[in-house]
Amino acid sequence: MPGGAPLGDLGPVIEVRELSKRYGTTTAVRALSFTVRPGHVTGFLGPNGAGKTTTLRMLLGLNTPTAGTATIDGRDFGAVDRGLRHVGALLDAQDVHGGRTARAHLSAVAASNGIPRGRVRDVLDEVGLADVAGRRIGGFSLGMKQRLGIAGALLGDPPVLIFDEPLNGLDPEGVQWLRALLRRLAAEGRTVFVSSHQMSEMELCAEQLIVIGRGELIAAESLTEFAARGTRQGVRVRARAAERLARALRAEGAEVLSGEEALTVTGMDAERIGDLALLYEVALAELTPLTASLEQAFMELTADSVDYATTPRTGEETR
Amino acid sequence: MTTTLPAATARTGVVAAPARFRHLLAAEWIKFWSLRSTYWVLGVGALTVVGINANSARSNADRLSEQAAQPPDGLGPDPAFAFDAMHTAFLDPAWQILMIVACSVGAIAVFGEYTSGLVRTTFTAVPDRRGVILAKVAVVGAVTTAVGVVVAGASFGLTQAWLRDHGGVSIADSGALRAVAASALLAPLSALIGMAIGAVVRHAAGSIVGAIVTLLLLPALFQGETYRWVAEIGNAMPLSAWEALTGTHWGPGKYPVSVTEAWVVFGAWALGAALTAVEAVRRRDV
Numbered sequence: 001m002p003g004g005a006p007l008g009d010l011g012p013v014i015e016v017r018e019l020s021k022r023y024g025t026t027t028a029v030r031a032l033s034f035t036v037r038p039g040h041v042t043g044f045l046g047p048n049g050a051g052k053t054t055t056l057r058m059l060l061g062l063n064t065p066t067a068g069t070a071t072i073d074g075r076d077f078g079a080v081d082r083g084l085r086h087v088g089a090l091l092d093a094q095d096v097h098g099g100r101t102a103r104a105h106l107s108a109v110a111a112s113n114g115i116p117r118g119r120v121r122d123v124l125d126e127v128g129l130a131d132v133a134g135r136r137i138g139g140f141s142l143g144m145k146q147r148l149g150i151a152g153a154l155l156g157d158p159p160v161l162i163f164d165e166p167l168n169g170l171d172p173e174g175v176q177w178l179r180a181l182l183r184r185l186a187a188e189g190r191t192v193f194v195s196s197h198q199m200s201e202m203e204l205c206a207e208q209l210i211v212i213g214r215g216e217l218i219a220a221e222s223l224t225e226f227a228a229r230g231t232r233q234g235v236r237v238r239a240r241a242a243e244r245l246a247r248a249l250r251a252e253g254a255e256v257l258s259g260e261e262a263l264t265v266t267g268m269d270a271e272r273i274g275d276l277a278l279l280y281e282v283a284l285a286e287l288t289p290l291t292a293s294l295e296q297a298f299m300e301l302t303a304d305s306v307d308y309a310t311t312p313r314t315g316e317e318t319r
Numbered sequence: 320m321t322t323t324l325p326a327a328t329a330r331t332g333v334v335a336a337p338a339r340f341r342h343l344l345a346a347e348w349i350k351f352w353s354l355r356s357t358y359w360v361l362g363v364g365a366l367t368v369v370g371i372n373a374n375s376a377r378s379n380a381d382r383l384s385e386q387a388a389q390p391p392d393g394l395g396p397d398p399a400f401a402f403d404a405m406h407t408a409f410l411d412p413a414w415q416i417l418m419i420v421a422c423s424v425g426a427i428a429v430f431g432e433y434t435s436g437l438v439r440t441t442f443t444a445v446p447d448r449r450g451v452i453l454a455k456v457a458v459v460g461a462v463t464t465a466v467g468v469v470v471a472g473a474s475f476g477l478t479q480a481w482l483r484d485h486g487g488v489s490i491a492d493s494g495a496l497r498a499v500a501a502s503a504l505l506a507p508l509s510a511l512i513g514m515a516i517g518a519v520v521r522h523a524a525g526s527i528v529g530a531i532v533t534l535l536l537l538p539a540l541f542q543g544e545t546y547r548w549v550a551e552i553g554n555a556m557p558l559s560a561w562e563a564l565t566g567t568h569w570g571p572g573k574y575p576v577s578v579t580e581a582w583v584v585f586g587a588w589a590l591g592a593a594l595t596a597v598e599a600v601r602r603r604d605v
Contacts, residue, residue: 061446062439063604081338081447089443095436097354104353112346112445114336152440 011038011189012073012086012160014059019068021054021215028054029215031068036193036210038159041186043206043223044195045298047306051215052195053091056164060089072160084113084156091164093145098138102129102148105137110155123151128177142169150178160191167201179205199298211298213305229297234266235273238286245282252276262286343445343454351428351458360427361466364420369473371413376478379407383485404486408478409498409565414505415535417470418558421463421506422530425513428459429596433521438605452600456514456593460507467506471499494566497578501564501585508557508585509534511592518599534558550574560584 014036021029029051036042046052057063059070061078069076072087080086096105106120124130127147132140137148146169153161163182167175182205186192196202202209202223209226211219219226238261239245246256246263254268265273270289277284336342351357383402429452432438445451475495479487488495509530516529534557541553551574553559560581562568568576576584 057439057604060443062442078446081450082342082444083446084444085335087443091439091443092436095438095440097350097431097435097437099355100350100353104349108346108349108353109440109444111349112343112441112451114339114342149440152444 011191013037014070014072014160014162014191014193015074016055016059016070017068019055019058019070020066021051021058021063022066027215029058029065032212032215032217033068034210034217034220036191037208038191039186039189040207041182041192041194041205042208042210043202044193044210044212045199045202046195046197046212046218047302048197049214050197050212050302050305052197052212053164054215055212056089056091056162056195059162060087060091062091082113084109084115084158086156086158087160087162088153088156088158089162090146090149090153090166091162093142093149093166093169096137096145096148099136101134101136102140102151103133105148106152106155109152113156115155119155123154126154127151143171143174146170146178147174150181158190161185161193163192163194165195165197167196175201199293199295203294211301213302216305218301218305223294226297227294229301234264234290235268235270236262236286236288236290237265237273237277237284238262239277239282239284241282245277245280248276248280248282249273264290338447338450340450340454343450344457346445347451347454347458351462354431356427357424360420360424361462364417365466365470368413368417368420368470369477371416372408372410372474373477373481375410376407376481379404380481380485383482402486404479404482405475405488405492405495405498406567407482408475409502409567411562411567413474414502414561415558417467417502417506418509418534419531421466421509422513422516422534423527424463425459425510426517426526426530427513427523428455429514429517429600430521430523430526433517433605434523442605448601449597452514452518452597453593456511456596459510459514463506463510464503467503470506471502474502475499498565501561501581504585505557505561508589508592511589511596512557515592515595515599518596544573547574554580555584557584557588 016035017033019029019032020027032051032055044052044056054063055070058065059072059077060083061076061080071077077083077087083089100108102124103120106123107117110117110120121130121133124133127150129144129147129151132144137145140148146166150163150166153163161182166178170178182192182194186207194202194206206223208222209219210217211226219229237245242258242263246258249256249263249265249268252268252272254273255266257264257266270287274284274287277287379402432441441451442448475490475498479489481487490496490499512533513526513530516533517526520526520529538553538556538558541549541556543553544550550572554563554574554576559568559576563576563581564578564585
């Protein structure tokens with residue numbers, strides 16, 4: 001994928017500056033600042049209750065910030081007359097009236113922005129709901145509602161797309177479809193901002209990450225940079241003469257953990273280990289660089305900001 | 320506002336259109352008629368009201384025919400108990416049902432957005448909340464006005480036709496047109512009040528309870544005439560104004576409502592309700 005796509009500088013930018021939201025004594029979002037640029041998918045990550053949805057609602061003018069600003073393309077979105085041609089958003093797939101058919105729902109949304117009816121059929125086709133367009137939404141599965149919400153976001157063919165946990169409820173085929181769609185939209189030069197509480201969901205489609213916890217910014221960087229934060233990187237080494245090799249590696253400055261089957265070496269890359277093995281005439285059975293998964297990096301980073309962590313039972317229920 | 324649209328626009332044919340109020344009207348129109356409950360509530364409600372009034376006219380016509388067949392018993396008719404044919408078209412309970420029906424339709428149109436969460440989808444598509452709620456007011460107001468006209472016209476026409484031999488009046492008779500008009504407008508007035516309550520309460524059961532309290536219980540509570548302020552509050556209720564306009568108030572009392580005052584009450588409630596709905600929707604987080 002072309003990183004930072006050629007259209008990058010032309011597309012609209014999402015800008016959040018010192019954004020805060022308090023509900024009574026609880027602070028949902030605290031002095032949050034970040035920028036989302038066009039041309040790639042930007043993941044918005046954080047554990048449950050981190051303030052992702054609140055941030056997105058303020059961005060879309062649904063909630064008023066206690067302090068700070070959130071703008072899309074330099075404007076406060078709440079002050080825009082009609083939204084669909086500027087921003088397509090899916091906040092919650094359940095934000096529909098179950099009594100209407102998919103077609104009636106989309107027709108009303110399209111009509112409000114003066115978008116022709118034909119476009120409703122197009123987006124229903126695009127998300128694969130054409131066959132159930134005449135059915136009432138109340139009978140839809142969560143995955144179908146997600147598709148309907150995505151259809152609604154696409155109605156105005158907007159340069160900015162904002163999705164809150166869009167992969168929830170999608171089947172594996174749906175997940176693949178949506179990832180491809182997100183990547184395509186970004187490659188077309190649009191600004192694509194997608195929230196999730198699962199790193200693994202973002203791993204395959206996001207290039208940039210905004211990570212928050214307890215309403216505060218933890219990281220705003222590329223996926224590659226984020227991955228490099230993984231602290232448990234090392235190399236797994238198996239050899240018959242493991243002890244001799246371990247001594248040699250330690251002598252060269254590596255840290256070596258001796259396991260039952262293999263050594264875990266940190267502080268030295270696989271190439272250097274291979275060279276040393278040759279030098280010390282140790283035959284290697286395995287030499288595997290271990291990369292800490294993004295999942296681990298995410299868990300480590302947000303460990304301090306998880307609101308609803310499970311704790312081991314200690315006789316007393318924690319709740 | 321449309322200058323930042325990317326080249327994508329040409330690809331899908333979604334061309335920029337200026338923000339027009341009629342687009343919002345179209346959207347609210349689709350929303351209104353795409354729910355089955357709309358047809359049920361309006362249909363059953365209208366039939367019930369017309370049915371109650373027509374049935375009263377029929378039974379009165381039967382009774383009066385029997386009385387006329389009997390020889391007079393020597394006592395002259397007491398003018399205080401004289402039969403008022405027009406009254407049968409404007410029976411209090413029937414029109415109170417219409418008030419509740421119309422009020423529910425208005426309330427559902429607003430709280431339905433909040434309870435379902437649809438309101439977030441709506442306001443993301445149209446951040447101009449005032450426009451959305453005004454379009455809703457226009458659509459719900461127009462439909463309930465139409466329903467009010469049909470119900471009032473049918474009630475008046477059917478009852479007076481049935482009672483044509485017993486003093487049935489024509490629309491041209493004194494006060495008849497005013498009574499029909501006030502009854503027709505009672506529907507959109509109640510619907511507006513329902514929308515305001517729905518916008519403030521945002522909850523299904525709470526909105527309906529609020530509607531019944533406002534439209535029916537408050538006027539009943541402020542019926543006393545011991546204190547003038549109590550009577551005046553009662554007089555300022557939509558139901559009392561409607562009774563004054565249809566000439567069906569239980570009696571002139573110490574502090575009667577004039578026709579002009581009654582129309583002012585109608586107008587003030589309609590305006591107040593619309594403003595309340597707009598402000599409640601505009602100000603709060605969704």
